[in-house]
Amino acid sequence: MSRHRVVVIGSGFGGLNAAKALKRADVDVTLISKTTTHLFQPLLYQVATGILSEGEIAPVTRLILQRQKNVQVLLGEVCDVNLTANTVTSKLMGMETVSPFDSLIVAAGAQQSYFGNDEFATYAPGMKTIDDALELRGRILGAFEAAEFTDDPVERERRLTFVVVGAGPTGVEVAGQIKELAHRTLKQAFRTIEPRDCRVILLDAAPAVLPPMGEKLGLKAQQRLEKMGVEVQLNAMVSTVDYLGLTVKDQDGTERRIECACKVWAAGVQASSLGKIIADQSDGTEVDRAGRVIVEPDLTVKGHPNVFIVGDLMSFPGVPGMAQGAIQGAHYATTLIKHMVKGTDDPATRKPFSYFDKGSMATISRFSAVAQVGKLEFGGFIAWLAWLGLHLLYLVGFKNRFTTVIAWFITFLGDGRSQMAITNQMMYARVVTNWMESHTQEAMEAEAAEQARERAAG
Numbered sequence: 001m002s003r004h005r006v007v008v009i010g011s012g013f014g015g016l017n018a019a020k021a022l023k024r025a026d027v028d029v030t031l032i033s034k035t036t037t038h039l040f041q042p043l044l045y046q047v048a049t050g051i052l053s054e055g056e057i058a059p060v061t062r063l064i065l066q067r068q069k070n071v072q073v074l075l076g077e078v079c080d081v082n083l084t085a086n087t088v089t090s091k092l093m094g095m096e097t098v099s100p101f102d103s104l105i106v107a108a109g110a111q112q113s114y115f116g117n118d119e120f121a122t123y124a125p126g127m128k129t130i131d132d133a134l135e136l137r138g139r140i141l142g143a144f145e146a147a148e149f150t151d152d153p154v155e156r157e158r159r160l161t162f163v164v165v166g167a168g169p170t171g172v173e174v175a176g177q178i179k180e181l182a183h184r185t186l187k188q189a190f191r192t193i194e195p196r197d198c199r200v201i202l203l204d205a206a207p208a209v210l211p212p213m214g215e216k217l218g219l220k221a222q223q224r225l226e227k228m229g230v231e232v233q234l235n236a237m238v239s240t241v242d243y244l245g246l247t248v249k250d251q252d253g254t255e256r257r258i259e260c261a262c263k264v265w266a267a268g269v270q271a272s273s274l275g276k277i278i279a280d281q282s283d284g285t286e287v288d289r290a291g292r293v294i295v296e297p298d299l300t301v302k303g304h305p306n307v308f309i310v311g312d313l314m315s316f317p318g319v320p321g322m323a324q325g326a327i328q329g330a331h332y333a334t335t336l337i338k339h340m341v342k343g344t345d346d347p348a349t350r351k352p353f354s355y356f357d358k359g360s361m362a363t364i365s366r367f368s369a370v371a372q373v374g375k376l377e378f379g380g381f382i383a384w385l386a387w388l389g390l391h392l393l394y395l396v397g398f399k400n401r402f403t404t405v406i407a408w409f410i411t412f413l414g415d416g417r418s419q420m421a422i423t424n425q426m427m428y429a430r431v432v433t434n435w436m437e438s439h440t441q442e443a444m445e446a447e448a449a450e451q452a453r454e455r456a457a458g
């Protein structure tokens with residue numbers, strides 16, 4: 001008889017931790033992910049601002065799991081999940097694979113959301129993938145290069161204006177780092193511009209910075225950012241984004257323009273579409289407005305006690321879209337799967353998932369962060385040290401920790417950054433890829449229409 005088959009979708013915090021937690025279980029695991037790496041998203045902004053390389057925050061999943069013999073890693077984008085046949089269909093470059101499962105853990109995470117204005121993405125890349133971070137590095141450093149190139153003071157000012165949309169942890173971190181980059185690393189690198197004169201604007205439709213961390217810490221972060229020269233604009237909603245800049249609508253309804261070359265989108269998330277595909281096949285499970293699956297207390301979907309949704313794709317009261325939510329969800333689901341294999345699981349009497357809040361933190365600049373652990377709220381150097389230690393702890397792999405520490409020494413104790421190279425690929429690959437995808441789709445549709453015409457003609 002074959003062993004219990006577990007399919008895990010995703011190699012992020014949820015997927016990787018699920019696969020690892022099943023190391024000693026009597027199961028065969030297939031981990032399917034559309035990326036070859038396990039991405040440590042909390043440090044993406046450091047890739048975007050030249051502190052770390054992409055390899056330091058994205059080790060290869062296959063190599064992390066190479067000694068775990070009960071796991072097979074498959075590269076591919078899951079395009080369908082069939083809850084009647086218990087199969088997952090994934091595609092890689094036109095090749096299709098169907099993976100049967102006895103238990104399924106879906107940890108496909110979320111994408112950037114432009115709140116229905118997907119066209120903004122062309123000019124304001126998000127910050128969800130390595131490609132995003134590298135493209136942003138190209139755009140941030142490219143804006144300084146372009147500013148050195150022009151004699152027109154108005155255009156120079158536009159090129160030296162950076163707008164970060166979204167004052168959550170990512171927005172705060174990116175805004176702070178662009179300022180530090182200009183003030184420290186680039187301070188003597190140009191001849192006709194003064195990088196430290198650059199404008200960095202952090203704006204948000206909400207009335208506060210870092211809303212989930214509470215008023216006190218939000219205010220602390222805002223004051224620190226303003227001291228660094230970041231302009232914080234709240235109650236400001238972006239209404240259009242174009243090549244030259246963006247339009248913002250203030251609380252009183254007035255619209256104004258900000259002319260800027262580099263825009264970063266760090267607002268809003270939209271869960272993977274796999275959530276809806278699965279919910280639609282369940283016995284009544286729904287998705288919320290962000291596409292997250294409103295899971296049962298045991299993280300499953302109605303009528304399928306063997307199908308678990310964890311991490312950013314799940315909606316569960318009190319669980320934030322953070323790494324800990326995904327890790328704890330993965331451990332909970334794998335514990336139940338181990339009980340299933342031993343024959344000691346009864347779906348009707350499962351202990352519900354409960355989330356242990358270990359707190360949250362955000363860095364603002366070198367030596368300055370804000371942190372919230374339980375009722376304790378603190379900021380400054382101590383919070384920054386806590387941030388440093390915690391991020392090193394959660395980075396996967398000794399080599400990555402070692403090289404990250406060296407890169408941090410270079411950046412935080414000196415003025416340097418070791419990853420300042422930019423390439424044409426970073427700047428233009430997304431445009432080319434989008435063009436190719438849409439043209440391939442058009443070509444396939446035209447071919448299908450032609451075949452249909454031929455069939456109709458006999």
Ligand SMILES: Cc1cc2nc3c(=O)[nH]c(=O)nc-3n(C[C@H](O)[C@H](O)[C@H](O)COP(=O)(O)OP(=O)(O)OC[C@H]3O[C@@H](n4cnc5c(N)ncnc54)[C@H](O)[C@@H]3O)c2cc1C
Nearest residue numbers: 010011012013014034041042078108109311312321322323
């Ligand atoms: C810029 C940024 C900064 C953050 N900072 C923090 C922080 O400081 N602290 C914190 O706790 N959290 C932070 N988070 C949130 C944290 O990273 C997420 O909550 C966490 O990654 C969620 O884990 P996950 O496994 O659900 O999804 P992810 O880590 O997003 O992983 C999803 C996986 O699914 C794969 N996938 C998606 N769709 C498919 C498909 N159709 N087929 C196959 N594979 C698929 C992806 O390739 C990926 O491997 C941050 C997030 C971002 C974007």
